[in-house]
Amino acid sequence: MGLLDDVVCVPRRTMTLFFLIDTSGSMVGNKIGAVNDAVVNVLPILDEISTSNPDAEIKIAALEFSNDTRWLYDEPKLASEFVWQDVSASGLTSLGAACAELNSKLSRNGFMQAASGSFAPAIILLSDGGPTDDFENGLSKLKGNNWFKAAIKIAIAIGDDADKDVLTQFTGTNEAVFTVHNIDALKQVIRVVAVTSSQIGSKSSTAGETTKQEQVIKEVTDATKDIAGAQSGSETDSSAATAPAADNYDDWD
Numbered sequence: 001m002g003l004l005d006d007v008v009c010v011p012r013r014t015m016t017l018f019f020l021i022d023t024s025g026s027m028v029g030n031k032i033g034a035v036n037d038a039v040v041n042v043l044p045i046l047d048e049i050s051t052s053n054p055d056a057e058i059k060i061a062a063l064e065f066s067n068d069t070r071w072l073y074d075e076p077k078l079a080s081e082f083v084w085q086d087v088s089a090s091g092l093t094s095l096g097a098a099c100a101e102l103n104s105k106l107s108r109n110g111f112m113q114a115a116s117g118s119f120a121p122a123i124i125l126l127s128d129g130g131p132t133d134d135f136e137n138g139l140s141k142l143k144g145n146n147w148f149k150a151a152i153k154i155a156i157a158i159g160d161d162a163d164k165d166v167l168t169q170f171t172g173t174n175e176a177v178f179t180v181h182n183i184d185a186l187k188q189v190i191r192v193v194a195v196t197s198s199q200i201g202s203k204s205s206t207a208g209e210t211t212k213q214e215q216v217i218k219e220v221t222d223a224t225k226d227i228a229g230a231q232s233g234s235e236t237d238s239s240a241a242t243a244p245a246a247d248n249y250d251d252w253d
Contacts, residue, residue: 012057014114015121015202016076017046017194019062020098022127022158027089030252031128031158034183036086038190045191047079049198056119056202061111065098066091076111095131095166096138103138106147120150120212122197125170126190127155130163139169152201152213154178154193154220158186159250164233174233175217178224182251185229192223 021035043060050058059076063069064087072085102123105111112118142148155167157179168174178193180186196219200212221232231248 012053012055013117013119014059014076015056015119015198016059016061016111017198017201018102018121018123019060019194020102020123020125021062021064021087022093022095022129023064023066023087023089023091024093024129024132025066025090026093026129026161027158029089030183031186032087032089034186035126035190036084038187039194040084041187042191042194043079043082043084045195046198049195049202050079053202055204058198058202061105063098063101065094065101068094069098069101071101071105092132093127093129094133095127096133096135099135099138099142099170103142103145103148106142106145106151112147119201120152121147122152122201122216123148123154124190124193124197125153125155125167126158127167128158128162130166135166152197152216154197154213154216156180156186156189156193159252161250168233173217175221176213177233178220179231179233181229181231181248185227188227189220189224189230192227193220196220196223 019039023032046058046060058079060079060082061076062072064072153171153176155171155177157164157167157177159181162179164177164179167177171177178189180189196216200215221234224230224232229248
């Protein structure tokens, strides 16, 4: 028997990418259409990242919230198995309920039960308004969750009406809130955030003392500089006292 006969394949760990999608009535039309299109087109890229990663496989979970909440699947799926179901928009914005529902799934009894172990998840929140339910209570429960504490958390504010203070409370920093003002910017930022979060979130280690979230924020911030109609959190703050650039006006036609 040779030495190679004793080699044992080590199971890869799992990194779950969560999409939390506002499907309230204000998202109707081009906004929700752009979200559907963007996620469909990014799934093959996420599958490639997962397939080529020796350390971890990437799974996808998606939660839509309006008057209530709904998971597109009852468990995370590999990107190759995740068939996107187009979501539609109507109703209110139950973000507090979405936080509570996410909290229930960020557990070993929920979606974090991979036998080989899990990396901290990446969570992408997309919203174009403000919560219409008890957001503070839902977020308070979620903030006590250890998986959420360790997660990469990025929010995409869809238009100027999005409540960026609420999104900042969710992510923990305004630098993790990226604002988009048109359809193309929304599609591009969803892709950049999903790909970057998956690449960095599924690594075994980080560079020095920089957290994975900080790495994602830096890379996405750099990328948004080249996307017309997209702003990072730091750009949004710095432009507050000045007139916005022409491509940073909302245009959803």
